Every structure is written in structure tokens, then in C-alpha cells.
Amino acid sequence: MNTGDVAARWYEDIRPISCAIATASVVCLAVHWGLDQYASAPVARSLISYLLKDAGIAGLVALFLNLTIEWVNRKKHADHQQSLLTALETKHEESSKKLLEDVNKQLFRTVYKRNIDPAVFNQVEKHLLLADVMRRDFRASFKLKKFMDPDSGGPTEFAELDVIYDFRVFNLTDKPVTCPVAKALVDVTPKYREFCRFKRITVGGEVFENDLLAKYVDDVPDRNFIVLLLPKAIPPNDSIPVRIEYKKLAPLDYSELVVTTLPMDGLTIEVSDPHEMFTVEAISLHPEDERRDTPLDQKHLARWSMDQAFLPGQGMVMMWHPTEVAAPPARE
Numbered sequence: 001m002n003t004g005d006v007a008a009r010w011y012e013d014i015r016p017i018s019c020a021i022a023t024a025s026v027v028c029l030a031v032h033w034g035l036d037q038y039a040s041a042p043v044a045r046s047l048i049s050y051l052l053k054d055a056g057i058a059g060l061v062a063l064f065l066n067l068t069i070e071w072v073n074r075k076k077h078a079d080h081q082q083s084l085l086t087a088l089e090t091k092h093e094e095s096s097k098k099l100l101e102d103v104n105k106q107l108f109r110t111v112y113k114r115n116i117d118p119a120v121f122n123q124v125e126k127h128l129l130l131a132d133v134m135r136r137d138f139r140a141s142f143k144l145k146k147f148m149d150p151d152s153g154g155p156t157e158f159a160e161l162d163v164i165y166d167f168r169v170f171n172l173t174d175k176p177v178t179c180p181v182a183k184a185l186v187d188v189t190p191k192y193r194e195f196c197r198f199k200r201i202t203v204g205g206e207v208f209e210n211d212l213l214a215k216y217v218d219d220v221p222d223r224n225f226i227v228l229l230l231p232k233a234i235p236p237n238d239s240i241p242v243r244i245e246y247k248k249l250a251p252l253d254y255s256e257l258v259v260t261t262l263p264m265d266g267l268t269i270e271v272s273d274p275h276e277m278f279t280v281e282a283i284s285l286h287p288e289d290e291r292r293d294t295p296l297d298q299k300h301l302a303r304w305s306m307d308q309a310f311l312p313g314q315g316m317v318m319m320w321h322p323t324e325v326a327a328p329p330a331r332e
Contacts, residue, residue: 127312132177134263138167143272144320147249158189158249165244171234181242182230183261189249190224202243203232252322259315268305269316276300278320286314
């Protein structure tokens, strides 16, 4: 109940008394006036008349004070009560929330009959149970070929990878969330640094490349990796499609990790080897095994997928090594 309701109820409570005081005051003043004008006895005029006059004035003054100063005092009292009530409600909500969190934690431990280390549980709670966003429909595509030296045109000890990540970032809450929807790292080969770079980022149809993309890429010359961090606001219960395209070099016999920093509903890895120069495999970094979707004897294109949910830090590793019988392709 707000202070306006309290004041209105108070006026309703004192209305009969106020009417009685006002009526009595008017009657006293009227009798005083009548006695003063028409009474023949001097005593009546001098004593009773003045008593009635004082009583009438006193009644009007009391009525005025009751309707003004007393109302102000009662309103202040009601405001104070309301502030105390609000503070109590806030404290109760905070206490209830804390109690609910403690109960949920204890329930989680009880259901699984494990005494989970607090540090571990805090990470599970922060990055999984309380996650605001997740990735869905994650697909990593690699085009793999041998890298030819740009000056001599001869073969090098490196493989060239063109990489594309496609996925959607979902806002799991009923409020707008701003987060780094495009986040990735590319390791750099110092001798051929210019061939290791982010090429293009597409977020919700908006394309970032060249100078616009450079604002979101941290590229320090003395460091052997570059980092992409592009934040974007996602509307409540909505999603944004994201595509990350980058190019890098790696040793001819090497591997590439595809791991997630957000909860994810599955993963597909596709490797294109157009010149059939490499033998490629993929292994799950997850309790469940990967599934190969293409024939074992198919060399130019291989695909692996997993439909299971992924937690932060899980993913797949793609490994390759040269097929010795194959000859190096002519430079394109």
C-alpha cells in the first residue's frame, strides 16, 4: 500500500470526527452571536457568550491543525514505514536467492552423490549452468595444401590452411546480451608472417575485413600469434550467425585444434585436400567418439561429426601428414 492510499484511508477514518468538530464549532459561534445580539442579561452576554466564542474558535483551530499538520506527520510516518518495508523485502529477496543457490548446489551434489570441489563446481556453475549464450550448428572447414615459397616457387616445409568456422551464437536469456561472438586465435609462422591472418568476419550479415576488421584483431609483431575478439549485442532469446575466415601456415606433419569456449550442441569438421597430398585424421576431445561421414578411401574430402553437446574446452583435433607417394602440385 502506497502513502497516497494511507492518507486517503486516514481521511476516511477522521471524517465523522471532523464533521462533528466543525458542526459544534459553528453552533458555538452561532449561539455566541445570538447571545451577543439578543440576550438581555449582561452576565449571559459577558460570560456564556465568550465561552461559546472561545470554544467555537478552538474547535476550528483544532480542525485546521488536524487536517494539515497531522496529515503531514502521518504522511511522513507512512513514507518511513514504506521505506522500511521496501528494505525488508529487498533483504528477504537477497536472502531467499542465496538460500536457493545453496540449496541448488547441495541438491546437485546430493543427486550425483559426490562431494564436488568448490573450485570445480564454481566453474561448472559459471560456464555451464549460468551461461548466457551458447553456440549451435558449429562447422569447421579446412582446405589443406602444400605451401610453395613465394620467391623461389619451390616447396617448403609448411602446409597452407584456409579455414572457415560457421556457427550461430544464441542468447539464452530474456534480456539483451553483449559478448564476443567472434573469438579466435591464429598462430603465426614468423618467416611467412604475411600469410597468417584473419581474412574476413561476417556477423549477422555485416562483413568485417581490411581496416574495419583490423580494429578487432590484436596483432603484435613480436608475438607468434594474433587474436580476434569481436563483440556484438544479441537480442533476447535470439541468435546471430557468425562466419570466421582465416589463413595460416603449419608444419607438413602437424595438427589443428578445434575447441569451444562456450557450450555447444555439436561439431562437424570437413577437410578438403584437392591435390590429395595428405593423410588426414580427426580425433574427439570428448568422452564420446567422433563419427566419420565419408568413405575411408576418399582422399580429396573427409568429414567427421559429433551430435553430442560440448562443454567449454572440448572439441576435436584434426591431424595430417604428407602422403609420400604423391608429387607436389604446380603452384597456382
